[in-house]
Amino acid sequence: MSNATMRAVVYEKPFSVVIRDVEKPKIVHPDDVIVKVTTSCICGSDLHMYEGRTAAEPGIVFGHENMGIVDEVGPAVAVLKKGDRVVMPFNVGCGRCANCEEGRSAFCTHVNPGFVSHYDSYVAMGPYKGGQAEYVRVPYADFNALKLPPGKENEADFSLLADIFPTGWHGVKLSGFKPGESVVVFGGGPVGLMAAYSANIQGASDVYVVDRVKERLDKAREIGCIPIDFSKGDAVDQILKLRGGNEVDRGVDAVGYQATTGDGKTEQPNVVLESLIRVVKPTGGLGIPGLYVPKDPGAPDSAAAKGYISFPFGKLFEKGLTIGTGQCNVKSYNRYLRDLIISGKAKPSFVVSHEVSLDQAPAAYDKFDRRVEGYTKVLLHP
């Protein structure tokens, strides 16, 4: 048994992942559990690695949105038991440092000092293997695994607690949103749609969702938002026109550094930040869960390659806007969002477009990356 193997999604080179046999994880610390993965989602964040736009090295196992059944329990684990159904936040926290204790588990200083830690060593974020595999090791398991009701119900909804539902919720929160306010969300991908959905649950008056992909704009409309297609003209102009010239209260950037102009091809890393500063009212707020990186090997210019993004700071100052950004502290939301799912008040799985077996991951990555055939959110079932 010592050299047991399992199948996993392995990053081979830009635009290529393969299914390969890798070593099955073992308990390496008394606080660990091993989870038999039932669902692992593909994330927009995986695509930055997939496209070779991060420092991710070939050979790593992808997958940071993991849920499953506890299969093995380390000797120091007190709360979890074999057979428990659990979902893990995409970021790993120790549960003991100041940031973890204060609910900022995305900024655990112990697991990976100075940076966020993550399954699949995403963007150099820590030493943990990903969960797009048959099994995954969960460190500090009592802290990191959230227990779910047993059975198979709401599997797709619960799997989204690993990342995008809390991240969307966090994006709205970062903007300083208050019930009754209007919100614009740039990006109708999974994170943007979850931000829009969260804004609705939190009591937004009007929610605009900006994207250029038809299926994504359709989903935005389905959940009661106002879709804005930025391939048909400047998004800010369209929104201001709809509102008789009035700006919106809050804005969320759910696009990040690979933002494009209206043709969907030309990257312009500052375009969403610039638009948000234009469209949000003076003293409003910007929430920026969209990813920006300190080093981009494929950046369109030398400044962006170093993570320098230019945007009209003077206008931001003049308007007295606030900015909140960073990785989502999943632990501070997932328990409550789980309960919204259990009570039937939230059903985030409307965003899921495809559920496939692990073997189909290479094709799913390719299609999701090209955002074709309605690929919006893909769930892998090992």
Ligand SMILES: NC(=O)c1ccc[n+]([C@@H]2O[C@H](COP(=O)([O-])OP(=O)(O)OC[C@H]3O[C@@H](n4cnc5c(N)ncnc54)[C@H](O)[C@@H]3O)[C@@H](O)[C@H]2O)c1
């Ligand atoms: N902060 C966190 O904790 C966290 C967690 C998960 C994901 N993320 C990041 O959030 C971002 C979104 O994730 P996703 O999974 O939804 O990605 P995604 O790539 O599926 O979606 C991004 C969407 O933005 C659209 N877009 C591109 N340029 C645009 C523009 N100028 N205006 C409006 N829309 C534009 C694209 O058409 C696409 O549909 C990514 O950068 C991801 O890395 C952050």
Ligand SMILES: [Zn+2]
């Ligand atoms: Zn993710």
Ligand SMILES: [Zn+2]
């Ligand atoms: Zn910590």
